[in-house]
Structure formats: C-alpha cells, structure tokens
Amino acid sequence: MPRALASSRRARPAQLAPPAARQAAASPLLPPGLLERLLAEAMGRGADFAEVYVERTSTTAVVLEEQRIRSAQVGLVQGVGVRVIAGAKVGYAYSDDWDEAALLRAARTAAMIAQGGGSERAYPVKRVPVPSHYRVGQPLEDVAVARKTALLTRADKASRAFDSRIQQVNASYVDQTRRIAVANTTGRFSEDTQDQSRMSVHVVALGKNGERRTGMYGSGGRVSFSYWDGVTPESVAEEAARQAIATLGAVDCVAGPQTVVLAPGWSGILLHEAVGHGLEADFIRKGTSLFAGKLGEKVASELVTVIDDGTVSSARGSINIDDEGVPGERKVLIENGVLKGYLYDQLNAKLMNQRSTGSGRRESFKSLPLPRMTNTFLAPGDHAPEDILKEVKRGLYCATFGGGQVDISNGNFVFEVSEAYQIEDGKLGRPVKNAILIGVGPEALKNISRVGCDPMPDPGMGICVKDGQMLPVGVGLPTVRIDNVTVGGTKVG
Amino acid sequence: MNYEQLAKKVVQRAVKKGAKQAEAYLEVGRQSSVRVREGQIEDLTEATSKGLGIRVIVKDRLGFAYTSDFTPAGLERVVDLAVQLAEAAAPNKLNGLPGARDLGKRGDTGILFDPKVANLPGDWKINAALEAERAGRAQDTRVVTFDSVSAGDFVAEVYLASSEGASGGYSGTYVYLVAVPVASQDGQLQTGYWLDYKRFLDDLESPESIGREATKRAVRMLGAKPVKTQQVPVVFDPLVAASFVGNLSQAANGNAVYQQSSVLAPHLGKRLAGKHVTLVDDGLLPRGLATAPFDGEGVPTRRTPILDEGVLSGFLYDAFTARKAKARTTGNASRGYSALPGIGTTNLYLEKGTKTPEELIREVPQGLYVTALLGHGADPVSGDMSCGANGLWIENGELTHPVQEVTVAGHLLQMLKDVDAVGSDLQFRGGSVGAPTVRFRQLTVSGA
Numbered sequence: 001m002p003r004a005l006a007s008s009r010r011a012r013p014a015q016l017a018p019p020a021a022r023q024a025a026a027s028p029l030l031p032p033g034l035l036e037r038l039l040a041e042a043m044g045r046g047a048d049f050a051e052v053y054v055e056r057t058s059t060t061a062v063v064l065e066e067q068r069i070r071s072a073q074v075g076l077v078q079g080v081g082v083r084v085i086a087g088a089k090v091g092y093a094y095s096d097d098w099d100e101a102a103l104l105r106a107a108r109t110a111a112m113i114a115q116g117g118g119s120e121r122a123y124p125v126k127r128v129p130v131p132s133h134y135r136v137g138q139p140l141e142d143v144a145v146a147r148k149t150a151l152l153t154r155a156d157k158a159s160r161a162f163d164s165r166i167q168q169v170n171a172s173y174v175d176q177t178r179r180i181a182v183a184n185t186t187g188r189f190s191e192d193t194q195d196q197s198r199m200s201v202h203v204v205a206l207g208k209n210g211e212r213r214t215g216m217y218g219s220g221g222r223v224s225f226s227y228w229d230g231v232t233p234e235s236v237a238e239e240a241a242r243q244a245i246a247t248l249g250a251v252d253c254v255a256g257p258q259t260v261v262l263a264p265g266w267s268g269i270l271l272h273e274a275v276g277h278g279l280e281a282d283f284i285r286k287g288t289s290l291f292a293g294k295l296g297e298k299v300a301s302e303l304v305t306v307i308d309d310g311t312v313s314s315a316r317g318s319i320n321i322d323d324e325g326v327p328g329e330r331k332v333l334i335e336n337g338v339l340k341g342y343l344y345d346q347l348n349a350k351l352m353n354q355r356s357t358g359s360g361r362r363e364s365f366k367s368l369p370l371p372r373m374t375n376t377f378l379a380p381g382d383h384a385p386e387d388i389l390k391e392v393k394r395g396l397y398c399a400t401f402g403g404g405q406v407d408i409s410n411g412n413f414v415f416e417v418s419e420a421y422q423i424e425d426g427k428l429g430r431p432v433k434n435a436i437l438i439g440v441g442p443e444a445l446k447n448i449s450r451v452g453c454d455p456m457p458d459p460g461m462g463i464c465v466k467d468g469q470m471l472p473v474g475v476g477l478p479t480v481r482i483d484n485v486t487v488g489g490t491k492v493g
Numbered sequence: 494m495n496y497e498q499l500a501k502k503v504v505q506r507a508v509k510k511g512a513k514q515a516e517a518y519l520e521v522g523r524q525s526s527v528r529v530r531e532g533q534i535e536d537l538t539e540a541t542s543k544g545l546g547i548r549v550i551v552k553d554r555l556g557f558a559y560t561s562d563f564t565p566a567g568l569e570r571v572v573d574l575a576v577q578l579a580e581a582a583a584p585n586k587l588n589g590l591p592g593a594r595d596l597g598k599r600g601d602t603g604i605l606f607d608p609k610v611a612n613l614p615g616d617w618k619i620n621a622a623l624e625a626e627r628a629g630r631a632q633d634t635r636v637v638t639f640d641s642v643s644a645g646d647f648v649a650e651v652y653l654a655s656s657e658g659a660s661g662g663y664s665g666t667y668v669y670l671v672a673v674p675v676a677s678q679d680g681q682l683q684t685g686y687w688l689d690y691k692r693f694l695d696d697l698e699s700p701e702s703i704g705r706e707a708t709k710r711a712v713r714m715l716g717a718k719p720v721k722t723q724q725v726p727v728v729f730d731p732l733v734a735a736s737f738v739g740n741l742s743q744a745a746n747g748n749a750v751y752q753q754s755s756v757l758a759p760h761l762g763k764r765l766a767g768k769h770v771t772l773v774d775d776g777l778l779p780r781g782l783a784t785a786p787f788d789g790e791g792v793p794t795r796r797t798p799i800l801d802e803g804v805l806s807g808f809l810y811d812a813f814t815a816r817k818a819k820a821r822t823t824g825n826a827s828r829g830y831s832a833l834p835g836i837g838t839t840n841l842y843l844e845k846g847t848k849t850p851e852e853l854i855r856e857v858p859q860g861l862y863v864t865a866l867l868g869h870g871a872d873p874v875s876g877d878m879s880c881g882a883n884g885l886w887i888e889n890g891e892l893t894h895p896v897q898e899v900t901v902a903g904h905l906l907q908m909l910k911d912v913d914a915v916g917s918d919l920q921f922r923g924g925s926v927g928a929p930t931v932r933f934r935q936l937t938v939s940g941a
Binding site for chain 1: 530533534535536537538539540541542543544546555556557558559560561562563567571574578581582583585637638639640675681682683684714717719722723724748752753754756759831832833865867868869872874875877878879880881883897898899900901902903904937938939940941
C-alpha cells in the first residue's frame, strides 16, 4: 500500500526553458546511435512503443552517532532499462552491464512481449530541450565529503547545546546526483540531472522517571550545496531538539472523534494520503480507487483546492522531466471541492485516452514507471491561523507529523502526529503523546471547515513509497481545521 | 566470472593501496516477474544485476564505497574511493572488521537453493498468476477487479572476502505469488491480499488457494464500519502479529539498546511476558527465507532467543556495535552491497502455542480480530503504539461484522504482558518474519 514518510485543467502548458548549460555540456550517458540501435532491437517483434531509460546515480551518505561520524560512503549505481509496449502488455528488461551486447540482449528480452514480426525500420531520436525548475551549480558529487560531514558535526553540537536533556543525537546527510536519459520510438530523447540533498536529525530526550521522547526534523531539496548556508544544520538540529523537549511530560491521547487543527507545512501528508494516491491513474483505470469515475463530482469541502506541481523551484519533488521524458507540470486535482483531474503516466494516459501529466516516475532503472505525485499542496484560504485556533473549544492541535499510509480502495488513511497539544478554549494546553489520525479520504476532506491564509511547504524530507519504489516528494498545507476526526489513543475519555 | 576470486582480488588491491583491513561484499542476481490482469499478461520483467561494496580501515578510519560497474576501471575506482574516504574520515578505535574469534565455525544451513525455482519456465509464472486470478474471481462474484496478481522468482548469490580471513559464498532461490483482488458492494470498495514467498517451489501454496484466500479476505471486509471507542480484547491474525513481532525486534537492536534508545534497554534478564511467549531470531532455520551460512560481514549466523519463555534474554548485534557495547556479535549484520552492515533480523518468529486460532477467538466475549494495520506501528524508543486497523468484530466468540476506520493503541511493554494466548498457526507469509495468531487481553480501540 502506498505510504509516505513522510489539474485540471491540465491546460497549463509546461514552461519550456533553454536547456541548462550543464545538460548541454555533459556528454550523453549513451551515444544516440546506440539508443537508436536498442530501440530498433526492442521493436523487433512489432510492438507499439519502445523506450530506453538510462540512469547513472552517484550517492554520498554520511552518518553521525554518539558525537562521531560513524561512516561516510560514496556509491555509484548505473543501468539501462528497455520497455516495450504491445497493446496493454509491457515487457521490461534491464541490465547494469553497459556492454552493447548485454544491452541488445535486454532489448530482445523486453521485445518478447510482442508476438508479431519485425521490420527493418529505423527509430531516429532527437534531443529535445527540457524546462529548468532547479538550477544546481556545482554538482553535489563534486563537493568534498569533509564539507558534508562538517554539517553533521555542527548539527550534533547544536542539538546538545539546545537542552541538557538531549541524550542521543543521530544525524544523517544524503545527496544524490542522478543523471537520466530517456529515448523512445516517438523520436523524443531528453536528459536531465536531478540533484537532491537532504539532512535529517533524530534526537532522544530523557525526562523524569526515564521517560524518553524523540524529535525528528530534516530539510533539503533539489538544491546546490550552498543551500546549507541558508538552512543551517543548527536550525535543523534545534527544531529536532525542540520537538523532543516539548513532548516530555505528554499525557495519553484521548481516543475517539475530535476537532483537530493542523499546523501548516508537513501536515500536507494528509493530502498526500487522503487524496493524492487515490488520484493516481493506475488505480483509477483499474477501478481500484474510490475516486474512480468521480470527475466533476464534489469530493471535498469547497474550501479545498488541491494542486500537484512538479515545477516548484528547487523543491524536493520537482522534476524537469519525469522518468518517461515528459516535462513536469502544475495540475489542479481538486478545485473548490470538485474533482478535476488525475495524475497520468504515459501508459495509463494512452489506455484512458488522455495525455500524460508528467507524472510517470520510477525509483531507478530497476523499476517500471508508475503515476506518482511530485509536490502536492492545498491552496491557501482566507482564515487567519490565530482565529482558527481561537474558535475551537476542545480539540487537538497537531504540530508535527511522522508518516502516513493509505488503503486506496476503501480510502482509509492514517497519519501519525509526533507533536500534539490539547486545545482548551482556543488555547494550547498540555502536550499529548501517541496520537494518530484515521479517516476516509473524501469524508475527511468534506469535514475541512477552515483553511488558513498561511501556505507553507514542508521543509524538504518527504519520501513516498508505492509498490516498494521510494521517491522524493514535497507536500504543503496552510493551517487547517477538520471536524470530527477519529483520533487514536490509549485513553478512553 | 569467479566472484569469490574477484572479491579476494578487490581486498588485495585495497590492502596494497594502504588499507590495514579490507572487506569486499558482492551480490549477483537474476530475477523475473510477471503481473497479470483480466486473463492477460500486464507486464513481464527480466533482469540481471550485481554490485560490490568495499569497506576499508586505514589507521582506525573507516571508508566505504560501492558500485555496480564491474569493469576493471570501475573496480579500481571504487577501491581507491573507499581508501580516500577512509583517509578523510575521523579515527575511531572501535572501527574494525570481525576477527578470527568472531568469524568462527559456520553452522549447518541445510539447502538454500532449489533447482526447480532456478529453472522455472517463464510460462509457469504466467500460468500460476492466471490460475490465482481465475480462482479468486470464481470464489465470489463481488470481486470486481484485481489490483494485481503477480508471480516471480529470484536467484541470488552472495560472496564475501576480507583481509581478516573471511571468505565464502552461497546462492539461494526465492519464489513468490501474490493476489490483490478488489471487492465491491453498495458503492464500497474493499481490497484484501494473500501471498506466499518461499525458497522452494514445493513449499509454495498453490495458486488456486492463494486466489481464493485473497478473495475471502477482500469480500469479508464489505460493509465495514467503525465501532465505538472502547477497551477490549484484541486478536492479531498471523500477518498482523508478524508486523508486531518485527516492531518488537527494532527495540531489540543492540545499537538502539546501547544508545538507551530502546524501550527494552533496561529490562535484560527480566520477565516481560508469560511463559508462552518465546521470540527467536534464527539464521539457521531450515528452509528459511533469510537462512544463510554467514551474515553481512562473514560472521556465522545462529539462533538467538530474544524473549525466552517470557524473559528478555538477548539483543541483536553486529561486530561494530558488539565491540562498542562490550558484547559479542550475534551474526545479525544485515546489508546489501550498497550499504555498510547494520543490525537486522534473519528469520525472526514468535514460537507457536497449542490452541487453534478458532479457539483463541471463541474465548473472546467481545473484541476485535485485526486483519490489517495502517501506519508504522510502535515507536521502539518510547514503546508507544498507535495504528490504523481493519478487521472483524468478535461477539460471543464468533466473527461478526467487518470493522474499519478504527485505531488500536497500547504500549509495547504492556502489550507483551497482555499477550494472553498464542495460536498454533505459526506462518512465514510475506517474508522472513513469522508469527501465529496472537491475543492481547486488552487494547484501546478508537472509533466513532
């Protein structure tokens, strides 16, 4: 089941920008001539479509624990996947051996899905320009590892300095320079470099009587290393420490329906789970999502406008092109409560007579693309956040969040609240531990009764999991009030 | 290619480049999978893959690098990178590879490789998946579609060599079958899934039975609704109990224990549950999915009881954490080629009891039988657990109506105390963590 940590008017055309200098300068991952030979081989049994996906990803990861750098590592994974489509059938083969004979073998294996005879037709490809939603300066792989380890050492110091009750600090830094090239039998050939950088800090605070509370915070995006001059390791570490300290002395959460107010930002996980996954075209086409067949229907409160936008500058979920070579887009999924559109990859779009929304994403060359979210957020409303809180007599204020999960078919979703407070007469009361919210997507969205005027993106650490494939995504939400949400807890009140 | 030789060569190069200690870990695999839908193939994937990770110690400094590029230049580059990284790292006296004392003698794993799986014809998977879909559909007309039905196999080889004398390799096979039907009634959709995943073809549940069981599980959820908030006895089915057991093992991770970041840390040697609760990690379990002669750093795997008849008897360690905690490695270093070893489980399971699942349910006057959980489960640091749950309501010892949109919540230590019965139906269903049906005296169910 899909799980996160973490349009429309599909009319708006993707903005085309000149290719970034780096893309033009870099030599292609595979020579175009070889790409063309692989496409011809893949079409050898008379398929409808073939695609070659080339990926070369280098990763740096640093881990700190017990005030020391535990490890620093660097790795390279590279491979080529060949996809062949015949009718609704897909053949896929990949190889991490870049030898031409091995790649041709993969193309022939993928072609086995088609039953017909081949032709001698050639499949020329032409490089197309891609938009530019992230401009990375120096590739992250070229930044010295020592500068990355230094971030964590600073984070460790800052967490411990924040409060003497911080007992443990585990911090990690991961970045990737992911180069992809996609060429297909429509002649389209595009390349992109997708850098991402992410730091997270996990702390444990020790309270009275051995009580232990954790705090977790992170940040990142498709950014250059200089990002960390602005978002300092200290700021990330202090927020993690603040959460852990704030929740010391938390009381048991009262189980049962309550009015909840969600703090802005990370709470966008609610949207990601409650609606985002259910709008992905594979679930829609198969009729396994409760949102199937509901275009034009009211599925949420009219305060609700949901947007998935792959073009947000430098955001973690942004993509110049998706993993099928289609440019990222901004799509309005729900407008004033009315369902407007779904998220399409090429295969599902074709089978459903639609066009791709640039939502075909995959974890790596080892996976088939699936329709996926990019950055999913709720458009801001009119309510002042202070007023939203003031109006609630009794309820739960959800300040920070863990992860979530959804069951697409029945729409049941959960999301885990790592920092929550009782609301009494419009004011924050004691911290509450162990809270989780559960609901059914459309019902929860219909119960949204206030939307704040304070839009906020998450800090940039989201990971979305679907079919075991992990991808960076973004979410965002203004302050929101939802009535009558089932809150899980241990105390029967 | 002789990969065991290759691993040794990589180690030699690292030593020549200045590493005091070096270890190479290689994985080579091929896999094939098929998904079907509406009687047709949906997709077919075939692949081969490989990778190598190299860990080096230079003057108490650790370096690690990995690659999937096995060209001579690619391998030279990865070794040089690992050594460079070590030279730039901070020294830590605890760094080091397992020595002769830890490498010791390997236990008997039995066979890990099934030629029937390795030579499985492609159409076996297609036919098995189609058969599971057909049987699932025939079982109940309320099945409107399938999210997917898939079958697949893997052949995986692991090789390891180190400057401290570790050396070896093994290969294993895996085969699986999964069905995910979607049932519909009165506008409600419900999904269920059923699967089996084994090393040996003859151990795999039949396609018909997978399809039928998946359908039963989807259909019985139709009409699900919340129940009122209350504290009642709760029964976890084996799949759900396995995820609880997995959660518990996170708290038994020796590193979390050393860091005092585990709710179990202060309780070694204490009774935490009744005598009928025994939780074991066993890397030598016959035919087990995670059975292997050695762990991710060449240390022999073994059987490690975590809860022995209710008493917290041990934690899980790799060599690094063991050195830090002044304990012994338990052969629980877990890894892929692209990561340093960390502490993981092998075949982890709760030993079975004597009563059938029906008996466990029959003894509950009113309660919840949980068949699926949503969320991450318990927090291993605080022990707090709160999850979304689906299942069936128990009334006078009988399963009655389906329940959804509720949560179950408790605390790990209290939940362990509250395990009042363990079923006789131990199974390893989706992986290497297994459990029978488990009943808790009381949990908080939050609903309408």
